[in-house]
Amino acid sequence: VIELKNITRIYKTGSVSVDALKGIDLTIQEGEFVAIMGSSGSGKSTLMNIIGCLDRPTSGNYFLNGEDVATFTKDKLARLRNQTLGFVFQAFHLLPRTTALENVELPLLYREEELSWKEIHKRAREALDIVGLSDRVEHTPNELSGGQKQRVAVARALVTRPDVLLADEPTGNLDSRTSLDLIDMLQRLNREGLTILMVTHEPEIANFAERIITLRDGLIIKDRQSVQM
Amino acid sequence: VIELKNITRIYKTGSVSVDALKGIDLTIQEGEFVAIMGSSGSGKSTLMNIIGCLDRPTSGNYFLNGEDVATFTKDKLARLRNQTLGFVFQAFHLLPRTTALENVELPLLYREEELSWKEIHKRAREALDIVGLSDRVEHTPNELSGGQKQRVAVARALVTRPDVLLADEPTGNLDSRTSLDLIDMLQRLNREGLTILMVTHEPEIANFAERIITLRDGLIIKDRQSVQM
Numbered sequence: 001v002i003e004l005k006n007i008t009r010i011y012k013t014g015s016v017s018v019d020a021l022k023g024i025d026l027t028i029q030e031g032e033f034v035a036i037m038g039s040s041g042s043g044k045s046t047l048m049n050i051i052g053c054l055d056r057p058t059s060g061n062y063f064l065n066g067e068d069v070a071t072f073t074k075d076k077l078a079r080l081r082n083q084t085l086g087f088v089f090q091a092f093h094l095l096p097r098t099t100a101l102e103n104v105e106l107p108l109l110y111r112e113e114e115l116s117w118k119e120i121h122k123r124a125r126e127a128l129d130i131v132g133l134s135d136r137v138e139h140t141p142n143e144l145s146g147g148q149k150q151r152v153a154v155a156r157a158l159v160t161r162p163d164v165l166l167a168d169e170p171t172g173n174l175d176s177r178t179s180l181d182l183i184d185m186l187q188r189l190n191r192e193g194l195t196i197l198m199v200t201h202e203p204e205i206a207n208f209a210e211r212i213i214t215l216r217d218g219l220i221i222k223d224r225q226s227v228q229m
Numbered sequence: 230v231i232e233l234k235n236i237t238r239i240y241k242t243g244s245v246s247v248d249a250l251k252g253i254d255l256t257i258q259e260g261e262f263v264a265i266m267g268s269s270g271s272g273k274s275t276l277m278n279i280i281g282c283l284d285r286p287t288s289g290n291y292f293l294n295g296e297d298v299a300t301f302t303k304d305k306l307a308r309l310r311n312q313t314l315g316f317v318f319q320a321f322h323l324l325p326r327t328t329a330l331e332n333v334e335l336p337l338l339y340r341e342e343e344l345s346w347k348e349i350h351k352r353a354r355e356a357l358d359i360v361g362l363s364d365r366v367e368h369t370p371n372e373l374s375g376g377q378k379q380r381v382a383v384a385r386a387l388v389t390r391p392d393v394l395l396a397d398e399p400t401g402n403l404d405s406r407t408s409l410d411l412i413d414m415l416q417r418l419n420r421e422g423l424t425i426l427m428v429t430h431e432p433e434i435a436n437f438a439e440r441i442i443t444l445r446d447g448l449i450i451k452d453r454q455s456v457q458m
């Protein structure tokens with residue numbers, strides 16, 4: 001479903017340029033559960049942003065369900081990001097003066113099929129419920145702990161029932177118990193058909209995936225089946 | 230050096246109130262290296278904010294070097310936060326349009342002793358060097374990876390050579406290798422006299438401390454010597 005061919009991404013900062021991705025070839029099949037690991041600065045978020053259509057590569061091709069993403073119109077890209085892909089950002093990016101419930105409802109307001117308010121509230125509450133936050137729905141982000149904000153970001157990414165979930169460090173701010181509950185929930189959704197790409201720096205979390213890809217300095221240096229727990 | 234007596238903190242959100250800390254008694258001696266663990270929402274950041282004089286308790290007393298913090302003037306609190314305490318926030322809080330170097334220099338500009346620009350640049354560069362970011366000093370936060378932003382936050386907290394470092398999840402966004410380098414560096418600073426309180430959810434990181442305190446629902450439920458690695 002996702003196919004990257006020789007993807008590069010160079011950032012230019014004034015006179016300096018950073019080679020964040022140096023030639024990525026990657027194929028992800030529908031229904032896979034892939035973990036992406038690698039040291040800080042190795043290019044993981046850059047790769048996720050390109051796959052999530054939030055950024056364009058400097059060179060190379062990205063085929064999503066067989067179509068070249070470079071040919072997509074702005075409208076098509078927006079619809080894709082809203083309906084096909086779910087994104088959990090490393091920095092969450094929640095709307096500040098908005099409650100957890102409203103933050104999670106937001107993606108549903110952009111759907112082309114008109115959902116009733118009753119259905120929107122119901123789905124958002126369910127999403128917050130599965131990440132253990134049913135008692136925090138009225139809190140705004142600055143009234144939430146770091147790990148609670150992170151879980152709101154996960155709920156928001158799942159509420160539109162996407163085909164592909166792109167999660168950048170979804171357990172970085174969570175204790176072991178809460179992390180395991182979350183990854184357990186993701187594994188269940190994967191068995192029900194959700195394709196998952198998850199950046200993580202924790203090996204125990206990565207082992208819940210079926211395949212582990214390791215980046216170093218903008219290149220894939222390892223791509224293997226994980227030792228399933 | 231730090232003494233908390235029956236500290237409580239209640240957040241009031243509209244009609245709902247959250248009992249974030251329910252009676253914390255805690256004594257930290259000079260030179261200790263303490264890890265604080267506990268599930269998401271258990272009160273760790275709230276506790277750190279009170280110890281760091283960024284927030285006031287609802288009731289109870291906080292003695293810093295024998296003096297009751299409730300009696301301090303605004304000026305004294307500001308000076309304390311700038312010179313005695315170093316704080317690494319769970320969400321980093323870097324200035325957005327400012328380079329890594331400038332972000333790290335900032336606390337030095339507020340010092341009462343006038344430092345020369347030469348000395349300020351030198352100290353900021355050293356701080357960024359010990360967290361492995363000497364090649365990213367000119368980048369602004371949106372030109373840095375998640376783990377690089379986290380390390381800038383650590384460098385900024387250390388540049389004033391504080392007596393006490395309060396670090397809220399300092400390795401949450403770092404891969405294992407970079408995390409171990411960082412905690413190794415903190416252990417070295419601790420041996421040189423720095424008192425450290427570090428929130429972490431990773432047991433391997435917590436074991437680098439000498440003492441591990443565990444919070445649950447706003448109370449300390451465990452306080453023991455760690456199994457030193």
Ligand SMILES: Nc1ncnc2c1ncn2[C@@H]1O[C@H](COP(=O)(O)OP(=O)(O)OP(=O)(O)O)[C@@H](O)[C@H]1O
Pocket residue numbers: 136139142143144145146147148173174175240241242247248249267268269270271272273274275276319
């Ligand atoms: N301003 C606020 N208003 C209301 N409730 C708040 C506020 N800030 C925090 N809380 C609540 O207080 C509790 C403790 O929050 P705190 O940030 O201390 O948790 P934490 O242990 O640091 O969690 P995490 O590991 O997720 O970072 C949480 O349940 C949170 O929802």
Ligand SMILES: Nc1ncnc2c1ncn2[C@@H]1O[C@H](COP(=O)(O)OP(=O)(O)OP(=O)(O)O)[C@@H](O)[C@H]1O
Pocket residue numbers: 011012013018019020038039040041042043044045046047090365368371372373374375376377402403404
């Ligand atoms: N806008 C930008 N301009 C210049 N350089 C950038 C920019 N964004 C990222 N970089 C650099 O590109 C490299 C890759 O960044 P990326 O965010 O993909 O790393 P990462 O693997 O996600 O790291 P982490 O684990 O720390 O989150 C880093 O070295 C970073 O400094």
Ligand SMILES: [Mg+2]
Pocket residue numbers: 044045046090168374375376
């Ligand atoms: Mg990243």
Ligand SMILES: [Mg+2]
Pocket residue numbers: 145146147273274275319397
């Ligand atoms: Mg916290």
